[in-house]
Amino acid sequence: MKRQVASAFDVDEVWAGHPVGFDLLTVEDRQFVAYYDAERRLTVAQRDLGDDEWTRTTLDERVGWDSHNDIVAAVDSAGHLHVSGNMHVDPLVYFRSGEPLDATTLERIGALVGRDEAAVTYPTFLDGPDGDLVFMYRDGGSGDGRRLLNAYDPETETWRRLLDEPLLDGRGEMNAYPTGPVRGPDGDYHLAWVWRDTPDAATNHDLSYARSSDLVDWERADGRPLDLPITDDDGAVVDPVPAGEGLLNSNVAVGFDAEDRPVLSYHKFDSDGNTQVYDARLDGGDSDAGADGGGSDADSDSGTGAASAGEWTVSQVSDWDYRWEFGGHGTLDDEVLVDPVRVVDDRLVQTFWHAEYGPGRWVLDPETLAVEGADVPWHGLSEELRRPTAGGECEVQWVADSATGTEQGEDTRTYALRWETLPANRDRAREETPAPTALRLYAFE
Template identity: 90%
Template sequence: MKRRAASTVAVDDVWAGHPVGFDLLTAESRQFVAYYDAERRLTVAQRDLDDDEWTRTHLDERIGWDSHNDIVAAVDSAGHLHVSGNMHVDPLVYFRSTEPLDATTLRRVDGLVGRDEDAVTYPTFLDGPGGDLVFMYRDGGSGDGRRLLNAYDPETETWRRLLDEPLLDGRGEMNAYPTGPVRGPDGDYHLAWVWRDTPDAATNHDLSYARSSNLVDWVRADGRALELPITADDGAVVDPVPAGEGLLNSNVAVGFDAAGRPVISYHRHDADGDTQVYDARLDGGGPDGDSSSATDAASAGDWTVSQVSDWDYCWEFGGHGTLDDEILVDPVRVADDRLVQTFWHAEYGPGRWVLDPEMLAVEGADVPWHGLSEELRRPTAGGEYEVQWVADSATGTEQGEDTRTYALRWETLPANRDRAREGRPEPTTLRLYAFE
């Protein structure tokens, strides 16, 4: 189905030297955009939905050349705005507004709970049970990291540890890279992760899974309780992919089928050494893959594992720093009463698989899947520039009888292993699109 851009509003000229995550948040009748402007300044722009003019607030932070330094934003139950970002094993960077829904009142807050905040990466805001605001982050580095969760009290404007122990802990030997927690149709939080032994991306291994009803009590796929912190020895593995076999932390996705069953998508090498996409579904069925690791996965829970792609291509990645992606895989989801999954491949291009709802086998493919015009899909800055998109952190905003979906679009040079480039890349324009 063709997606029509109902309107577009220019936000600002932005830093384009490398890709890094911006954030878009719609809250009530106001929108917030958190980004790095053309001068590399951490900036938050706000507008009312019926106004095309932005009010911009520049915060006392500037990005270098690190694509890990994503920005995240959230609004708590009292309406105060929270912003965090520009960290890769750095001291905590966090701002909170003093007035509801007003980015111009953002102020730096030096700490949350006052400990384990000197080597922060991957800030994430979560909607906790009962509407609580939860902040998750990594303390430590790639070969030695822990995931910690804090909870916010809007009445006292203070943070506390949600968990007495880390959620995931590499015990000084490795680091977990999680996707989620993602709240499913069942109301539970679903978490998938891989372990990595060193900063080298080739050392990812052991796709794993756990779920929780409250972000505090966690269980394995088979319902057995997990003691915190979860470690590599806790029997939560879905597919025991060895290091060096094509498993990548940034390409793990958590989706759900029409019955609400969680589906974990990832890629790894097949028996011929080619890189393929696999879908693992928690459903009580047996494995349906041709790899020995898929067969072994049955012992970790009731998983059906299916090889989805059939590519004659091997992505041999490794080393330090942010990779320039050659494969991207999105979560399995239901669209137009069909089970679908979108992907992008450096050799084969973009597409969307239509999956058999029970066997997860490919029944057909849609190309192009995106429904976007050529003008929106292709970079206009020329040279090596790539298009970046960020969806609204909110689920959508109702305006009378119309519900529109919002997204940000801008263009950057590709990832460069977090190394500086010569010269000053030209900025590009960040635009907000409303689709209907």
């Protein structure tokens, strides 16, 4: 069933030279959009719901050609807006509003805690268990980085380290690329990651997992506690995929089945060398796992690895005759995209996109995770919205609302941003600068 467009209107003209993440945030009766405008300037537009006019605030930051330089936004419990972005191993870029829910009062703040902020990448705002605003980022570079977490105090308007140690630390030998932490239906935070040895994307290895009830104390899948920082030899591996075997950090997803069990989705090469999607599900509760703490090693021929309570069952989902041979430095132009497993209309489903086979949605057996059927194409959007209009090589970009939805009377609408850009170019400048494209806000019902 396709989603129906309730309304759509332009936010601004935006930079289209390469894909880079924007953010959309709806809070109470106000909406914020953080993006790079046609002149590449970091901009925050705001409006009151029901008002088609935007108030735009241009900040003193300008993006280059790096697709890592995503923008993120959040609002703390006192209503102040926080914005960060335009960093790839760069000094911290961070703004905070002086007045609640008012982007026009955004001011640059030079430091959070004042250390380990000279080589920042991947800023992420999280909702803490007590409503605290948490900021996670990487300190260092690919192949040599640490994930740090800070917590914000709205009364003193100051940041502090949430963790005395890094959450993930490659110890100068590698770098962890996490997905999450994702707040699950059980209330816990679920974190998946891969390790990468060098900036070469082909050196990803060892899909891993940890969980926490408070973002402070972490444990393995079998319930045994993890000391911080978590390192590559801490027994948190779910699938020990070697480097060079088709595992990619940007294509790891954390989902949940109908029994609220976490399911990790990723791709790697099968025994024939083709790229396949796999789902790893945590089975049962805590158990007295072996000392190594690792999960099951997937059997590429059968696609399934057996697991006992507190361990993982790994199932091959796709059956493609296609190999995505990626590697090297810079942002890749995706050939496979995989979404989290989730429950929709009492069915366990998973959407994907493939450069050769196109978009689709698998319907999974709730017991075995085997594919029971597929809708191809399935995307919930009209072809008109999916098809680029700017011509040339442009691709459509979407970002969903960071909020969960906003009630308007008796209706609940969801929001998303749409714009078009040229594909990723390994973060290299193009010879010609493309014309800007329209950034449009869509409300769906």
